[in-house]
Amino acid sequence: MQAIQDKEGVKRYLITLYVNGDSYTRVVKANTLLVNVLRDELDLTGTKKGCELGDCGSCTVLLDGKPVNSCLVLAVEADGHEILTIEGLGENEKLDPLQEAFIANAALQCGYCTSGMIMSAKALLNSNPNPTEQEVREAIAGNLCRCTGYVNIVKAILSCAQQPEGGSE
Amino acid sequence: MYLPDFDYIAATSVAEASRLLASLGPEAKILAGGTDVLPMMKQETIAPKTLVSITRLDGLKAISLEEGRGVVIGALCTHNEVMKSSLLQEKYLSVCETAHRMANNQIRNIGTIGGNITNAVPSADFPPILIALGATVTLQSNSGSRSVLLEDFFTGPRQSVIRQDEILTEIVIPVNGFNGSTYHKFGLRRSGALAVVGVAVAVVMEGDLCKDVRIALGAVAPTPIRAREAEALLRGKEINDALLEEAGKLAAAASKPISDMRGSAEYRRDMVRVFTRRCLRKAIDQGHV
Ligand SMILES: Cc1cc2nc3c(=O)[nH]c(=O)nc-3n(C[C@H](O)[C@H](O)[C@H](O)COP(=O)(O)OP(=O)(O)OC[C@H]3O[C@@H](n4cnc5c(N)ncnc54)[C@H](O)[C@@H]3O)c2cc1C
Ligand code: FES
Numbered sequence: 001m002q003a004i005q006d007k008e009g010v011k012r013y014l015i016t017l018y019v020n021g022d023s024y025t026r027v028v029k030a031n032t033l034l035v036n037v038l039r040d041e042l043d044l045t046g047t048k049k050g051c052e053l054g055d056c057g058s059c060t061v062l063l064d065g066k067p068v069n070s071c072l073v074l075a076v077e078a079d080g081h082e083i084l085t086i087e088g089l090g091e092n093e094k095l096d097p098l099q100e101a102f103i104a105n106a107a108l109q110c111g112y113c114t115s116g117m118i119m120s121a122k123a124l125l126n127s128n129p130n131p132t133e134q135e136v137r138e139a140i141a142g143n144l145c146r147c148t149g150y151v152n153i154v155k156a157i158l159s160c161a162q163q164p165e166g167g168s169e
Numbered sequence: 170m171y172l173p174d175f176d177y178i179a180a181t182s183v184a185e186a187s188r189l190l191a192s193l194g195p196e197a198k199i200l201a202g203g204t205d206v207l208p209m210m211k212q213e214t215i216a217p218k219t220l221v222s223i224t225r226l227d228g229l230k231a232i233s234l235e236e237g238r239g240v241v242i243g244a245l246c247t248h249n250e251v252m253k254s255s256l257l258q259e260k261y262l263s264v265c266e267t268a269h270r271m272a273n274n275q276i277r278n279i280g281t282i283g284g285n286i287t288n289a290v291p292s293a294d295f296p297p298i299l300i301a302l303g304a305t306v307t308l309q310s311n312s313g314s315r316s317v318l319l320e321d322f323f324t325g326p327r328q329s330v331i332r333q334d335e336i337l338t339e340i341v342i343p344v345n346g347f348n349g350s351t352y353h354k355f356g357l358r359r360s361g362a363l364a365v366v367g368v369a370v371a372v373v374m375e376g377d378l379c380k381d382v383r384i385a386l387g388a389v390a391p392t393p394i395r396a397r398e399a400e401a402l403l404r405g406k407e408i409n410d411a412l413l414e415e416a417g418k419l420a421a422a423a424s425k426p427i428s429d430m431r432g433s434a435e436y437r438r439d440m441v442r443v444f445t446r447r448c449l450r451k452a453i454d455q456g457h458v
């Protein structure tokens with residue numbers, strides 16, 4: 001990673017992020033957080049900021065396929081890595097099945113937790129297409145929702161689980 | 170919430186990291202997962218001038234069985250990597266279970282076992298079970314490498330024997346014959362909560378006979394501690410329920426908990442009694458083959 005020092009002696013770093021399949025090269029400072037690059041530099045404001053301390057999960061994105069809190073990842077640390085945000089789900093105008101399921105199950109009220117919630121659920125379904133309710137609850141344990149009481153969120157995620165072979169429906 | 174300014178250097182080797190730490194002094198800190206360092210910097214509890222990132226040191230990311238040494242866990246293994254390691258699941262499931270009970274999925278994907286230890290927070294979850302299993306840590310600097318028994322690593326809250334220029338590179342669980350072990354954590358929530366009380370037990374059982382036992386307590390003293398009187402009571406004895414209850418009382422007496430928003434000292438002490446008994450029962454049943 002290239003570091004550049006300006007006349008005032010401030011060091012900046014040239015980083016490349018692969019976000020939702022596109023590559024972006026940006027100049028950031030050491031203290032720039034991934035969440036702020038996404039929101040402020042790339043205009044991907046679907047990723048939210050709540051606690052900014054790793055507790056609430058509203059900033060959840062997938063880093064190389066794994067859910068992480070983008071408020072606790074330095075932009076310089078994400079250099080060269082693949083990032084998937086809520087904007088990267090679905091294709092063209094078509095929503096991702098998880099997004100459809102959240103709507104169909106009324107799994108959101110204010111919606112602030114929703115993008116993080118869906119990213120955690122996405123990672124779960126990618127690695128485990130047919131999770132149990134317990135596994136769903138565990139996967140979203142780092143995503144706090146102040147509105148829904150979680151019941152419909154769990155229902156929505158379970159409705160996207162692959163039907164086991166020979167299953168009904 | 171923004172981070173204050175600091176300089177960032179990505180180390181490309183342990184030697185380079187050690188050299189940087191030595192030359193920059195106490196104002197430089199290692200950055201591993203950052204799940205502890207970054208929240209503290211945001212809250213202005215600490216203000217390091219430089220973060221030396223070790224996250225690109227891929228040599229510290231493996232979990233392996235080494236002839237004559239035991240199970241070696243690289244310091245940069247994340248909690249989820251520890252949890253999912255098939256080697257650990259086979260050899261020390263209790264360590265995987267400990268990882269599983271920590272933080273939440275997002276934090277488990279970036280927080281490292283080395284950071285959890287070096288941080289030296291009394292409530293940290295990995296130290297009790299690793300102490301019970303007799304683990305050592307390897308501390309490496311440009312003046313050499315030393316192995317320290319994890320039990321002797323901690324000297325106080327957020328204090329340990331690690332020197333400014335040292336990097337914790339690995340955790341070693343030696344071959345030790347323990348055939349039962351477990352860690353029980355009492356937190357205020359099932360997920361994302363620190364331990365109010367943590368108890369770890371490892372035993373060597375031969376039928377009903379307890380050949381060896383180690384009990385380690387977390388979150389109830391300035392550092393994780395061993396409950397040696399309780400261990401001595403059980404060692405060499407045929408186990409029965411009355412003995413386990415007595416061991417729980419001795420472990421509670423060994424604890425020196427504080428009262429805080431998560432629980433009173435009295436409550437913590439009594440939970441040590443209950444959890445010690447439960448952990449012993451579980452570890453003994455595992456070892457009872
Ligand atoms: C929401 C949340 C929940 C949490 N829940 C838990 C929990 O349930 N249980 C628990 O035990 N902890 C918990 N933690 C604390 C934290 O996640 C862990 O302690 C984690 O393991 C720290 O590792 P890290 O790699 O992120 O450390 P960092 O923040 O990178 O570093 C921690 C400290 O160790 C030093 N350091 C790190 N690695 C090394 C090394 N290899 N050599 C020398 N020095 C090093 C750093 O300089 C720093 O001082 C939680 C944190 C958050 C934010
Ligand atoms: S904003 Fe990142 S976890 Fe709350």
Ligand code: FES
Pocket residue numbers: 107108109110111112113114144145146147148
């Ligand atoms: S819908 Fe409002 S926080 Fe979850």
